[in-house]
Amino acid sequence: MRTLCYALVALCINAVSAYAQPAILDPNLTVSLVADTLEIPSSMAFIGVDDILVLQKNDGKVRRVLNGALLVNPVLDVDVDPRSFGGLLGIAIHPNFQTNKYVYLFYTEGSGGNDTLGSAVANRIYRYTWDSASGALTAPLLIMSLPFSVTSGNYSGVMAFGPDGKLYVTVGDQGLSGQLQNNPGGAAPNDTSVILRLNDDGTAPKNNPFYTQGGVVAKYFAYGIRNSFGMAFDPVSGKLWNTENGPANWDEINLVAPGFNSGWNKIQGPMSRDLEGENEADLFSLTRSRYSDPEFSWFESVGLTGMAFVDSLELGPEYENNLFIGDYVFGNLSRFELNKRRDGIDFTLLEDLRDKVADNANERNDVRLGTDFGSISDVRRGPDGLLYVLSISDGAIYVVHRVVEIGASSVADGELGMPFNLDLNLAGGTAPYAVTLLSGALPDGLAIVNDAITGTPTKIKKYSFSVQVTEQAGASTTKDFQSRIYRALVIATNNLPKGRVGRRYLADLAAMSGKNPHTWSIVAGTLPAGLTMAPATGKITGTPTTAGTANLTFAVTDALGVSLSKALSIEIQP
Numbered sequence: 001m002r003t004l005c006y007a008l009v010a011l012c013i014n015a016v017s018a019y020a021q022p023a024i025l026d027p028n029l030t031v032s033l034v035a036d037t038l039e040i041p042s043s044m045a046f047i048g049v050d051d052i053l054v055l056q057k058n059d060g061k062v063r064r065v066l067n068g069a070l071l072v073n074p075v076l077d078v079d080v081d082p083r084s085f086g087g088l089l090g091i092a093i094h095p096n097f098q099t100n101k102y103v104y105l106f107y108t109e110g111s112g113g114n115d116t117l118g119s120a121v122a123n124r125i126y127r128y129t130w131d132s133a134s135g136a137l138t139a140p141l142l143i144m145s146l147p148f149s150v151t152s153g154n155y156s157g158v159m160a161f162g163p164d165g166k167l168y169v170t171v172g173d174q175g176l177s178g179q180l181q182n183n184p185g186g187a188a189p190n191d192t193s194v195i196l197r198l199n200d201d202g203t204a205p206k207n208n209p210f211y212t213q214g215g216v217v218a219k220y221f222a223y224g225i226r227n228s229f230g231m232a233f234d235p236v237s238g239k240l241w242n243t244e245n246g247p248a249n250w251d252e253i254n255l256v257a258p259g260f261n262s263g264w265n266k267i268q269g270p271m272s273r274d275l276e277g278e279n280e281a282d283l284f285s286l287t288r289s290r291y292s293d294p295e296f297s298w299f300e301s302v303g304l305t306g307m308a309f310v311d312s313l314e315l316g317p318e319y320e321n322n323l324f325i326g327d328y329v330f331g332n333l334s335r336f337e338l339n340k341r342r343d344g345i346d347f348t349l350l351e352d353l354r355d356k357v358a359d360n361a362n363e364r365n366d367v368r369l370g371t372d373f374g375s376i377s378d379v380r381r382g383p384d385g386l387l388y389v390l391s392i393s394d395g396a397i398y399v400v401h402r403v404v405e406i407g408a409s410s411v412a413d414g415e416l417g418m419p420f421n422l423d424l425n426l427a428g429g430t431a432p433y434a435v436t437l438l439s440g441a442l443p444d445g446l447a448i449v450n451d452a453i454t455g456t457p458t459k460i461k462k463y464s465f466s467v468q469v470t471e472q473a474g475a476s477t478t479k480d481f482q483s484r485i486y487r488a489l490v491i492a493t494n495n496l497p498k499g500r501v502g503r504r505y506l507a508d509l510a511a512m513s514g515k516n517p518h519t520w521s522i523v524a525g526t527l528p529a530g531l532t533m534a535p536a537t538g539k540i541t542g543t544p545t546t547a548g549t550a551n552l553t554f555a556v557t558d559a560l561g562v563s564l565s566k567a568l569s570i571e572i573q574p
Contacts, residue, residue: 022331022373022389022398028316028428030403031370032473034388035065036396042377043158043306044390044397045091045103047130049383052397053103054390055091058082060107060115062091062137065397068473076128076137081110081120084153085172085227092159092167094200101130102200103137104167106157108148123148123155125169125202143202146191149174154227158306162197163238166205169196170242172227173264179284180223182266186284189217193264195231195242195256197221209259209288217286222260224283224291229377230307236321237342243304243325244294251304252294253325253336255343259288269297270356295345296336296367298358303328306378312385315402324369324387326376333370333379333389333400373398384430402428404469404477412443412483413515414457415562420446422453429471440465443483457485489514489558491566498571499544505531507570509538514558523565525552528572544572 022031034052042057052065053075060080064071080087086108094102105126112119123146128137148155152175159169171194173180178187180194196219197208204211204218211218221240230243240256250269254262263271266278270293280291298304307325323336323345339346347354350366358364374393382388387400407425414420420443426433435448442448442465445458453467463483470476492510499505511518520538527533528550531542538556549572555565 020372022333022370022391024333024370024400025368028403029369029400030475031389031398031400032471032475034068034397034399034473035070036394037070038063038395038397040087041390041392041395041397042087042089043091044378044380044388045093046380046383047093047097047103052388053091054397055088055105057087057089057392058115060088060110062088062105064135071135075135076105078105078107079110079113079119080115081108081112081117081148082115083117083120085155086120086123086148086153087115089155089157090159090169092161095161095165097130101132103128103130104143104159105137106159106169108155118150120148120150122146123157123171125159127200144169144196144198146171147174149176151175156225156228158229158231158242160231160233162233162240165200167196167198167200168221168231168240169198170194170225170228170231171196172225177265181264182224182261182283184284189215189220189223191216191219193223193225194220195222195225195228195240195260210286213287220286221258222256222262223286223289224260224262224264226262226264229305230325230379232307232309232323234321234323234338234342235309235311236338239342241295241307241323243307245304246301249299249301251298251302251327253296253304253307253323253345254294255292257290257292259286259290261285261289261291263291267291269294269299273357294356296353296356296358298364300358300360300364302330302332302364303375305376306380306390308379308381308387310381310385310387312381314385315387315400324379326373326379326389328375328377328392330364331371331373331375331391331393332364332368333373333376334367335369336367370400386430399430399473401430401471401473401475404429404433404471404475406467406469406477406479408479410479410481412453412481413486413560414443414446414483415486415514415558415560416457416460416488418456418488418562420453420455420457424451424453424467424469426451426469429469429475430473432472434470436468436470438466438468438478443485460485460487484515486515486560487513489518489556489562489564491554491556491564493566493568496540496568496570498573499528499531500573501544501547504543505541505572507540509533509540509554509556511538511556511558511564514562515560517559519557521555521557523553523555524567525550527552528570531570540570547572547574 090106154172377392446455
């Protein structure tokens with residue numbers, strides 16, 4: 001039997017460390033700080049755009065980050081026992097939050113006041129009501145009371161509402177070795193090593209996989225789980241995925257079907273790699289339960305924590321509906337693309353990982369998207385479609401987003417006295433953008449207005465300047481521009497020569513100033529029969545075949561898109 005030594009002692013830390021700036025390995029993405037100075041933050045959830053509730057594990061406070069600012073006063077302060085993995089651990093927002101304002105919390109409730117170590121009463125799930133007027137969580141209602149262990153802190157406590165409207169809750173093994181830990185001769189099921197599936201009032205849904213067996217197992221969706229800090233639903237298939245951590249190795253990503261038995265503590269990692277030769281026949285079996293190997297494992301412990309799917313295009317189409325997972329040990333953000341059936345991970349481009357195991361550092365880095373996040377405790381998809389990462393060691397929330405791009409051409413020429421408008425064509429990051437002149441000078445008569453440079457040039461001159469664009473999260477980019485203001489375009493031709501039937505005709509349309517090249521067109525009227533015009537030169541040539549006078553309107557357009565028109569006539573004599 002395996003020893004119960006756990007690598008994620010990190011959630012017991014008592015101080016916030018200095019931190020380095022996280023980095024994203026894709027040059028098209030970047031990361032920005034949303035908020036910091038949080039104290040041991042364990043989990044977070046969005047109650048609106050730019051409105052985040054964050055749990056502080058050790059002091060039992062629920063903090064609010066509103067528009068990027070951490071509010072001074074907590075929205076709730078509960079008495080917790082923060083020893084080991086205990087404390088304020090999990091949060092879930094009801095899918096009908098906008099109507100009922102329900103917020104669910106999982107915490108190790110203390111009894112000694114002031115968050116006293118060793119004062120635990122139970123691990124409990126409470127439903128609170130959000131009072132938007134006071135900005136506080138009110139009206140606590142006890143949904144479920146769960147066991148706690150004085151010797152092991154594998155409480156887990158992660159919660160999420162599924163697409164079915166049910167509340168899913170993960171409870172760790174707490175160091176026990178009963179039937180739910182796959183010891184057939186051990187203690188009967190006791191609400192440990194399970195994923196609960198509950199109605200929003202804490203009762204058992206009748207379509208739970210073990211509902212007909214009655215008793216405590218009626219609330220179970222899965223079991224055989226050691227210690228999990230991540231749970232997310234695939235936005236395409238609706239299937240549940242979770243993370244699970246081993247005692248010293250074999251941290252797992254699991255696809256959790258109804259009745260899933262993860263195998264702890266008989267099987268870790270793929271069954272084929274189990275050194276003790278244990279198999280499904282050695283597991284404790286509930287009716288309708290089944291074991292399946294993890295979809296991916298790390299042989300070396302990485303301390304898997306939060307996970308989230310991003311069902312948006314905000315990070316780019318290549319990341320849509322991808323799965324993102326954080327870890328505690330290395331502070332990495334990993335990314336996985338699912339296969340077309342959405343029942344596993346696509347390793348087409350990752351040949352070394354087709355065995356579904358990261359055996360070493362090189363293979364671990366094959367799935368890495370971001371680094372230097374300190375110790376990640378949670379990962380969430382925000383209402384804006386971006387990816388948010390909570391670092392327990394940094395006491396900070398970060399957001400991953402596209403690099404701000406200035407799509408406008410670096411050449412910004414214009415003409416004297418003519419309306420000028422250069423749309424900067426901004427993309428990436430999060431709007432609204434702040435656009436400033438970083439260096440140099442704009443052409444006289446022009447100004448930055450919102451996301452464009454606009455106005456009417458008043459001086460013929462060459463200019464050089466740099467523009468800086470900063471998106472809402474604080475990331476910025478710059479671009480250098482070269483600008484020349486030309487003299488205004490003029491049509492110099494005032495009259496066209498007469499022609500005769502049967503004799504060769506030649507006339508030149510002339511334009512001055514503006515920016516070459518010039519292009520000519522006829523916007524009204526028709527040339528006399530037998531004549532043609534070359535758009536690139538403005539030459540009118542040919543042999544007229546019919547006498548008469550043609551009244552036409554010619555237009556010239558320069559390289560800047562400035563157009564002028566002029567009415568002219570051509571008389572063809574017999």
